[in-house]
Amino acid sequence: MNKKSVIISTDPGIDDAVAIALALFSEQLEVKLICPIFGNVSLENTKLNTEKLLTLYKKSPRIVLGSHKPLLRKSINASNVHGKSGMDGYSFTASNILVDETITAAAAMHEVVNQSDDKTTIIGIGPLTDIALYIHLYPQDFKKIEKIVVMGGSLGRGNYGVLSEFNFAADPEAAKIVFDSGIPIQVAPMEVGRQAKVMPEVSxxxxxxxxxxxxxYQLFSKYRGGSFATGLSMYDALAIGLVLNPTMFDIVSTRVEIETTGLLTAGASLIDLKGYLDLPANAEVAVSVDPKQFEEWFIEAIAKTI
Structure with a gap:
């Protein structure tokens, strides 16, 4: 079986750490590039966290440093959820991994996509800034992109703004560029991540x-994406799940529009499940996940790291 060529844009982040492992240890995927980006914490910390993770994982995909801020706006962060470093709760050994800072993430994505024999899947589990820059600069690559899979947006209310989920709120303009691109997109919204809880017995x-x-386990004990006692939300793992085990989701084809001009609603994702916008579908959106199937898949996937 040919492995699927994959690029990951990520802002580790505790749930990012899990998602990266699920991808790297999968027998179905070949992770050709990881691009740490600002988001949950600063770029300095997401870079260090990526280095620490890959040292522990004993994996060596190419790592290229991503953007340090949004396209147009001031940076936000989620250190209140992930801790000041982004991965508080575990003492990592010294890193022996190097991040390439001589090329942009967008240019590195272009190289990977063009050098791959098969189409490449791009996975975005942080702000979509680097993916948007890549799309803007290299439209000639579109035919070689299988799809873009993102964790982001919400079906209803937000977790950063009243209507905005964090990843899209971090760079609304970038999210809009991605969804307006015409490239096939799959989305795991925030609410689906809340359905896919890691319960205490699973931990x-x-x-x-x-x-x-x-x-x-040690990171989970510090993670504030839910409660260690009553269940933790594994948001970013859902993006990997859409690639590896899509049958555990209920997926609908619909229109997703990103609000960029609203004074109070920037970053809101209008996931048009009832056709109010009267616009053609531009994404496949997971609206639910089977919690039991997720739990079984999640444990089995992590067991592959042993």
């Missing part, structure tokens, strides 16, 4: 899955 199972499982 205990993960703790026993080697050094990486123990690392996740």
């Amino acid at each position: 205990e199972k993960i703790k026993k899955l080697g050094a990486i499982g123990d690392m996740f």
